[in-house]
Amino acid sequence: MIEVKGVEKGFGETPVLKGINAVFEPSKTSLIIGQSGSGKTVFLKTMLGLHLPDKGTISFNGTTTESMSSDEKRQLKQDIGMVFQGSALFDSMTVEENVMFPLKMFTKQSKEVMLERVNFVLNRVNLVNSNQKFPAELSGGMQKRVAIARAIVTKPKYLFCDEPNSGLDPKTAIVIDKLIQEITDEYEITTVINTHDMNSVMEIGEKIIFLKDGLKEWEGSSDDIFKTDNEAVVDFVYSSNLFKNVRKVYLEK
Numbered sequence: 009m010i011e012v013k014g015v016e017k018g019f020g021e022t023p024v025l026k027g028i029n030a031v032f033e034p035s036k037t038s039l040i041i042g043q044s045g046s047g048k049t050v051f052l053k054t055m056l057g058l059h060l061p062d063k064g065t066i067s068f069n070g071t072t073t074e075s076m077s078s079d080e081k082r083q084l085k086q087d088i089g090m091v092f093q094g095s096a097l098f099d100s101m102t103v104e105e106n107v108m109f110p111l112k113m114f115t116k117q118s119k120e121v122m123l124e125r126v127n128f129v130l131n132r133v134n135l136v137n138s139n140q141k142f143p144a145e146l147s148g149g150m151q152k153r154v155a156i157a158r159a160i161v162t163k164p165k166y167l168f169c170d171e172p173n174s175g176l177d178p179k180t181a182i183v184i185d186k187l188i189q190e191i192t193d194e195y196e197i198t199t200v201i202n203t204h205d206m207n208s209v210m211e212i213g214e215k216i217i218f219l220k221d222g223l224k225e226w227e228g229s230s231d232d233i234f235k236t237d238n239e240a241v242v243d244f245v246y247s248s249n250l251f252k253n254v255r256k257v258y259l260e261k
């Protein structure tokens with residue numbers, strides 16, 4: 009579980025996060041949504057420890073990051089998996105080498121044990137017979153699968169995904185979303201996803217946090233988001249006519 013309490017973060021004189029409280033639970037896929045510039049990336053980076061909060065605390069399973077020993081911080085790094093925007097695979101490495109990379113970095117396992125784990129996760133994301141391929145030889149959806157396999161290879165407790173659907177067609181995006189949700193549930197991971205994708209909100213939004221100007225404006229499930237009267241959420245989610253019509257049909261049911 010991740011607990012965020014009163015987190016503030018600014019750059020120079022400009023406040024970006026203005027006191028955020030949030031809880032992210034294991035086995036749940038939580039989404040952070042909000043307009044461009046609302047602070048989603050800064051929030052994700054602050055949870056990841058890439059930005060230090062000016063105020064407030066972030067706890068992982070009950071221990072705040074500021075009170076962690078250096079051993080605990082090292083362990084936390086290993087407990088966090090990350091799927092970056094655009095997959096961020098190493099172009100000069102094969103699929104197998106990409107997925108093995110975190111194991112080489114964090115463990116002292118033998119090559120055989122690492123390979124067994126690599127094959128297990130590649131199989132889990134439905135990517136078989138691709139070990140010796142290079143990222144450039146794969147489709148966008150396959151690259152995302154490799155990125156997910158790499159993120160979960162160290163059996164993380166926490167999974168952070170930054171725009172995991174960017175660059176994918178809507179159908180492939182949903183397959184990737186579902187895969188992340190299944191893995192989250194299966195391995196009891198606490199998953200936090202930054203997204204712009206309204207399909208994701210509807211398909212896998214077990215918990216949605218809506219940020220506005222650096223504050224948590226609204227929180228709920230994908231079911232709640234259809235019914236909410238919160239003007240800022242309605243304005244954001246239903247900015248397209250398609251979603252306006254979907255909402256109308258849903259409320260008339």
Ligand SMILES: Nc1ncnc2c1ncn2[C@@H]1O[C@H](COP(=O)(O)OP(=O)(O)OP(=O)(O)O)[C@@H](O)[C@H]1O
Nearest residue numbers: 019022024042043044045046047048049050051204
């Ligand atoms: N390193 C930084 N230094 C100064 N300002 C920053 C820095 N990182 C982010 N900001 C500012 O913080 C604000 C929030 O940015 P952030 O990237 O978190 O928005 P976002 O909600 O993720 O937007 P998008 O959806 O476009 O990615 C913006 O005004 C941005 O200019």
